[in-house]
Amino acid sequence: MRQDTTAESPATARGAVAIIANRRGELLLHLRDDLPGIAWAGHWSVLGGGCDPGEDTATTIVRELDEEAGLAVDDLTELFEIRDEHGSGQMITFFAASWDGDETALPLAEGVKLQFLAPEDLEIRTIPPFIRDGINRYLATRPS
Template sequence: MKNKPIVEVAIAILYRHGKFLLQLRDNIPGILYPGHWAFFGGHLEPGETPEEAIKRELLEEIGYTPPALSLFGYYPDTYVLRHVYQAPLPVELNQLVLGEGWDMDLLTPEEIQRGEGYSEKARQVRPLGTPHQKILLDFMDKFPQLTV
């Protein structure tokens, strides 16, 4: 069996007042982590740098791009290389326009540690995607001052 090529994605950790902005992915079959909380971001287009991709994806998905994004790190697995960026979110949630996904919200560090968060739109607690939880736990370990 032939290995699939590695897909590259750019994703963003956006934080505000000790909480983290996440997207509740659509609950439809055929997508990765359906109905799970995950980062905003997506695939790199041909010829696009990861930084260009994250800015484009954020604009498409929430109608906003932070003034500055910093590279947090790389998270490779068997099929995906995640370029992870981070930035504070200086705007209110109601200033963002959800262009993709079921819901968006600011999850607390406690919700991230539990691996689940409540969605007002879904009216239920939904799980956090496994790689997304790991990345956020790593981020909170490295920058504990941002979770207060």
């Protein structure tokens, strides 16, 4: 998830992330670099990033999935929005998709690693609060 570099104020800055699940119900998480100057350094998150000027969130998430992990999915569905109150201040649009590939074979361009994790394994991970909220909302509405 790239740090927002647009001239927009945090009140209007936007971003998009994708909760990607495999057929086993695991979620694809991204361990972010632990570097100064990046949002939520060293945290587990989902793939995504800030909107470029004039870009809508649907275009942003397709671009970010490709840029960060060379990932293309066919079934992106817009879910809801949550503001990153304790980080960038951006309004983040959450999307959902499914993908059943090998995450270790993806060409990771940002961050430390990608890993499918079972929902019960997320409690011990350090995850930004707005991402955890989004994952919990997604899990609460997903068919079992």
